[in-house]
Amino acid sequence: MTDPLLKVRGLKIGATIYPPGEKARDIEIVHGVDFDLAPGKVLGLIGESGAGKSTIGLASMAYGRGGVEITGGSVEVNGRDILQSGIRDVRRLRGAEVTYVSQSAAASFNPAKKIMEQVTEAAILQGKFGRKDAEARAVELFAKLGLPDPENIGQRYPHQVSGGQLQRCMTALALCPEPDLVVFDEPTTALDVTTQIDVLAAIKDAIRDTGVAALYITHDLAVVAQVSDHIMVLRMGEMVEYGTVDQIINSPQEEYTQALVSVRSIDHEEKQPTTNPVLKVEGITARYKGTSFDVLKNINVELYPGQTLAVVGESGSGKSTLARVITGLLPPSAGKITFDGRELTPDLPTRPLEDLRELQMIYQMADTAMNPRQTVGTIIGRPLEFYFGLKGAEKQKRIQELLDEIELGTGFQDRYPAELSGGQKQRVCIARALAAKPKLIICDEVTSALDPLVADGILKLLLNLQKIEDVAYLFITHDLATVRAISDSIAVMYQGEVVRYGPKSQVMSPPFDDYTDLLLSSVPEMKLGWLEEVLASRKMESAGN
C-alpha cells in the first residue's frame, strides 16, 4: 500500500463557549480522531450537525474557525505534520496542496470580482501556474464540470450564474491549482434535488479525472454513498464507524449507523378522500405587489379532514406562496378558497377569529418562529388565552397536556427558545399550532432544517397527532422522502403551476410526466451506483442548470 496522503492521528479540537450568564469555558468538540486517506481516494465524513465533521475537514488544512483551536494530535499531509509547521508553511499548503469547497458558493465568492479571476487566484498566487496556463486550466475544468460555454463563463460575475453553476465554479476553483487533496464541505446541501444530482455527477467525474483525493463532508448518507470510497460516521466528535461504502450501506455494524441508514422508512397508509373537503382551492392566481408576473397560475387542490396533502416542488415553484395565499398574507388576484364549507375572505384583517384559529401554520425555521424573549409556557399559552380565554391553573394544565403530546416532559415551560435543541424548538411550534385546536395546519418545510434522525421524529409525531386530533396537514416540502412518509395526496408544482395532482399511489406510480420523473429520480437513494443509473435514464434536464 502506498503511503497515505493525509494521516490524522489523535486529533483533538477544542473551543471556548460563552453560555449566557455564565463564565466562558473550554470544551472539547473532537475527541481524538484517527484516519488515513490514500492518494486519489475519497473519504466521506458523515454525521449530524454538531458531530464535528466540518471542524475535522478544516483541521486538515490546519485551520480552526473563530474560537476553535486544535489542541492535540497530528495531521500529516504528504508526510509533514502541518500542525507543527509555522504559519509560512501552512500558507504554502493551503490553496496549493489542500483546497476547500464550502457549502454556500454564493456566500463564498466575492460578488465584485469576475469568476475567472477568483478561480485562478490561488493557483497564480501559489506560483503553480502563470496567468495564461491557469486560465487555460480553468477553462478545461469548466468544460469538465459541464458548465455551459466554458470559454466565456469565467468573464461573468458570480450573480450572473445559477446556484448549481456557482457551486461547480467553486469546485473548479478548488481543483485549479492541482491540489493533492480537496475538502468538500456539504457542497450540494443548499441546492435543489434536481440540481444537486448534476453537481454531484460533475464533482464525481472531476475527482476521477484529476486523480485528486477528497474529504467529502455531508449529513446525507445517500449522497456520500455515490462519491466516496470509504465512509467515516461521526457523532459528537467521535468516530462511530469506519468502512468501505459497501460495508456501511449494506451491513452497518453500529446501532447509530443502522439508524442513519434506515432513516425515512416510515410507512404511511394512504387514506381515501371523504365527502367534504376541509380546504378547497379553486382557480387561485396570485402575484406579488408591484410585479407583473403570476407566481401562482390557476391552482386547484382539495384537502380532506384528517389527511395530508403534500405540495412538492423546487425552490421558486410557488409552493410557499400558495401557503401565503391560503393564510391571507397575500390576497390572490383570482380564484377562491373554501375552508370547512365557508369561503375565506382574501386578506387577513377581514377574517373572523374562528377562521384564524382553525387554520394554523408551522414554519421551516423554528428559531425565528418563536419570540426569543418569551418562555415556552408563554408561547404555547398565548393561543389558549387568546382563543379560549383560559387562565391560571386551567391554562397551566392545558400547556402541560400539550407538552406531553409533543413528547417534552415537565420543566420545559420556563425555558427560553435558545435553551432548546432544533428538534425541541420545532416541537414547541407544533404545540403552539395545536393549542388552537385547528382543523388545518400548514407545514412549511418543517423538517428541512433538521438532521435526518430528528426530522424522522418530527414526522412520526405529526402523523401520531393527526390520528389523535384529526387535523389535516398541508405539507409543503421539496423532499420526496418526506412526501412518501406522510402524504395521502400530492400536488407537484413547477413554475407556479400544479403539474401533477392526485392520491399518493397515483402520483407516485408511472406513467410520469417529465418533470415528476426528474424530481422523483433525483432523490438520492442509498445504494451504490445509483447516480450512474439515474443519469443514464433521465428524460429532462433540471431547471437549475
Next chain:
Amino acid sequence: MRIPVAALIGLFFTSLFFLMAIFAPLIAPYGMAEVVGDVWEPPSDQFMLGTDNIGRDLLSRMIYGGQTTIFIATAATALSFITGSVLGFFAAVSGGWIDQAISRFVDLIMSIPSLIFALVVLSVMPTTVTILVVLMGLLDSTRVFRLARAVAVDITVMDYVEAARLRGEKTAWIIFREILPNALSPLVAEMGLRFIFAVLFVSTLSFLGLGVQPPQADWGGIVKENKEGINYGIAAALYPAYAIAVLCISINLVADWVLNRTTSLKGGRG
C-alpha cells in the same frame, strides 16, 4: 453575576448625582437664591466651592442646579422615548402609507437644526420647565423614532411576528409583547446617550438665556452667570462643566454595561 469595574464607577457617580438631586434641600448648606457672602469669594470652610457672582454659595447652587438639570433631562428623555419608540414601532408594524406619512413628517422636523428650532419656539412661548421638557422631549423623539423604526422593521419580518398576525393579534400586542422586548437593548443604549444630549441641550439653552430662568439654578445657568469670573482667574464657571462631564461619562458607562447584559440575555438579538 459580576459587575465590571467601569460599570461600578459609572453606577457610583450616577447614583451620587441622582441622590444629590433628590435630596437637594437636605444636603445643600444654604438656600438656592440666598445671598450669603461676598462676590466670588474663594473656597473656604464656610463656602466649600466659594461664592458666585452675587455672593450666593456655589455648592448650594450646584446641588440645586443639578436637581433642575437632571430632572429636566430625565423627563425629556422619558417623553422622547415613549413617543419616539411607540410611534416608530407603530410605523414599522403598519407599513404602507402610514409609515410613509409618519417617517416623512419626522424627516421634515429633523431637517431643521434642533437648537435653532428650540430657540425660535422658546422666544415666542413662556419659558417654563413644562414647556422646556415637552419641547426637548418632542424634538429628541424624532431621533428615537428613527432608531426604533429601523430596529422594529427588522423584527417585524420575523416569523414570530407573522405568527402573531396570523393568530389575529392586535397591533398593541405585537408592539408591546413581540417587538418591544426584542428591541429593548439598542433602545437602552440609545437612552443613555440621549439623556446626555438632553443634559447638554438644557445647559446650552440656559447658557443662552432661554432655558431655566433665574433665580432658579441650573448648571448651564451657573456657567453663564459666572463666565466673567474666568477673566479674573475665578474657577466658579468650571465646576458645572466638570459636573456635566462626570455625569455624562458615568451614565455612558452604565448604559454600556446594561447593553452588554441585555444582549447576552437568553441569546436574544443585539
